[in-house]
Amino acid sequence: MIVTIIYNISRHDQGIECLNRLNTSDFIAKLEDLNRNKHINMMSCMILALLSTPEQIRTNQNQMTEVLDDLLEFLYNASLHKNFQQETFHISEILIVFVKLFCDDRTVNYILEQAQVDLQTSSTIQFFIDFFLRYYPLKDKHDLLRQITLTALVNIFWSISFQDTYKQILANSNPKFEEYIKNLAKETDEHMTTKEYIPTYLEDIHKASACLLENLNQLNPQIAVRRCTKLIVDNEKPMIMLSYSHDDRQFCQQLHDYFIEQGYKIWVDFNCLQGSDDLWEEIALGMIDADMICCLISESYCKSKSCRQEAVYALEKLTNQKAVLPIYLQRPQVPPWLGNKYKKNLFFLRKIC
Numbered sequence: 001m002i003v004t005i006i007y008n009i010s011r012h013d014q015g016i017e018c019l020n021r022l023n024t025s026d027f028i029a030k031l032e033d034l035n036r037n038k039h040i041n042m043m044s045c046m047i048l049a050l051l052s053t054p055e056q057i058r059t060n061q062n063q064m065t066e067v068l069d070d071l072l073e074f075l076y077n078a079s080l081h082k083n084f085q086q087e088t089f090h091i092s093e094i095l096i097v098f099v100k101l102f103c104d105d106r107t108v109n110y111i112l113e114q115a116q117v118d119l120q121t122s123s124t125i126q127f128f129i130d131f132f133l134r135y136y137p138l139k140d141k142h143d144l145l146r147q148i149t150l151t152a153l154v155n156i157f158w159s160i161s162f163q164d165t166y167k168q169i170l171a172n173s174n175p176k177f178e179e180y181i182k183n184l185a186k187e188t189d190e191h192m193t194t195k196e197y198i199p200t201y202l203e204d205i206h207k208a209s210a211c212l213l214e215n216l217n218q219l220n221p222q223i224a225v226r227r228c229t230k231l232i233v234d235n236e237k238p239m240i241m242l243s244y245s246h247d248d249r250q251f252c253q254q255l256h257d258y259f260i261e262q263g264y265k266i267w268v269d270f271n272c273l274q275g276s277d278d279l280w281e282e283i284a285l286g287m288i289d290a291d292m293i294c295c296l297i298s299e300s301y302c303k304s305k306s307c308r309q310e311a312v313y314a315l316e317k318l319t320n321q322k323a324v325l326p327i328y329l330q331r332p333q334v335p336p337w338l339g340n341k342y343k344k345n346l347f348f349l350r351k352i353c
Contacts, residue, residue, distance in 0.1 A: 003031065007043045010050040011096075013200050025051045029063060039087045045070045046089075049097050054104035055333070068110060071097060072117045072124070079131050084149070092145055095152035100201050102159035103303055105337060112166065125166055128156060129173050136180045151205040154184060158208045158305055161215035162312065162337065171216045178216070185209035200246075203305060210280040211309045239265040241290035243310040247300035248329060255296070255327075280309070287314055291322055298329040302338060311338060 006024060009015035019025075028047050031040070045067045057064045075094045078086035086094065101107050112124045119127040132153050139146045160166040170177065184205055203211075240259055244252040252268065259266050267286040273279065287293055293314045301307045314324045328334075 003028075003040050003043050003047070007047050010047045011199065012197055016051055019051055025056070041070075042074055042087045042089065045074070046094070046097050049101055054107060054335075057104070057107055065110065065114075068101070068107070069116050071101075072111060072115050072119075076117065076119050076127070079127075084135075090145055090149075092149040092152055095149060095156065096199070096202060099152050099155045099159070100199070102156050103201060103305065105163060105335065108159060108163070108166075112160070123169075125160065125169055128153065128160075129170070129177060132157075132180070133174060133176055147205070150184065151202060151208065154181065154205055154208040154212060155201075155203055155305070157181075158203070158212045158215070158309075161212055162308060167215060170212075178213075181209050181212055185213060201303070201305070207279050207306070211305070214280065214284070214309070214313070237263050237265060238291035239267060239289060241267040241287050241293045242296065243287075243293060243307065243314070244268075244296040245298055245300035245304050245307055248296055248298050251329060252296055255294075283310065284313060287318060293318070293322065293324045295324065295326050296329060297326050297332060297334065297338070299332045301329075302332055302335050308337070 006019065006028065010019055010024075025048055028044050028051075031044055048064070048067050049071060052060075052064060057068075071094065074086045074089075075091065075098070078084055078089070078091040078094060081091075084091040098111075101111070115124060117124075121127045121130060132150075135146075135149060135153070157170060161170055187206070242252055242256060249270070253270075256266050256268055256271075267290050269283065269286075272286055273282055287310065295301070295307075295311050295314070297311075301311075318324065
């Protein structure tokens with residue numbers, strides 16, 4: 001009973017913070033070592049994965065690699081079950097755990113390259129692709145479990161697509177893969193409302209699909225044309241685009257107000273998004289139209305796939321056209337994917353309380 005309660009709490013962002021303050025991982029780790037009940041062991045693995053930061057995974061490498069292997073085996077077994085279940089857990093629950101794990105590139109590399117699990121396929125990434133291709137056509141498209149499962153899978157592919165090696169594998173996979181992702185990017189989710197809690201690291205399926213297609217160079221024609229035809233008018237105050245994590249909304253608002261007072265035009269999502277389904281397209285067009293992009297880099301920014309999408313897009317697609325300014329809030333632990341790109345431009349600001 002207590003493990004079930006802890007597991008349910010660990011599925012919430014605030015629950016993770018509370019459990020980590022209580023050092024719950026130590027208790028669960030000991031329990032996992034002593035308990036032979038498969039159901040409890042499975043919950044214990046998911047709890048440890050959800051509570052662990054990338055740094056903790058590296059520090060407790062021996063224990064956590066075993067946890068990651070077990071989770072991958074649970075996922076494989078669930079993929080073979082007629083109801084896609086393992087120990088009463090639907091495969092969507094296991095996939096959501098992987099969504100959180102895949103926010104860290106080193107963990108991605110371990111799972112895709114080094115995990116000691118026989119998946120009966122050529123590679124771990126091929127297992128995810130094959131399961132997606134098999135699962136997508138099944139069931140009613142308005143089925144909630146189907147929607148959550150596909151949302152988690154697309155989030156996983158999105159995380160994978162930031163790394164060139166895996167991006168090429170996805171881009172060169174079965175043509176049905178791209179077709180299904182494009183379908184998901186176009187689908188509306190008006191029939192997919194749920195009262196269940198959705199963690200912040202699980203982005204909605206429309207945005208995840210659109211960003212994945214962008215990373216696979218399947219450009220929206222409107223974005224491609226705008227990128228080539230952006231005009232800069234002399235003697236105009238430049239437009240600044242603010243890229244930030246929603247956890248830092250208060251600071252972003254203060255910076256926005258300051259720039260406005262100085263006479264600059266600002267593109268920021270809370271003023272400029274029009275409520276359309278094409279959120280990534282609107283953000284990309286805002287970045288293209290801006291003369292300078294300010295990335296407000298914090299711990300939350302570094303953990304967010306959406307923020308990573310914006311930063312990578314600015315640095316890889318737009319740096320020849322405009323300035324990209326990193327503004328570091330406090331001194332976050334900057335992951336390699338971001339730190340290597342910003343080595344020469346370090347600006348530190350304290351958050352304003």
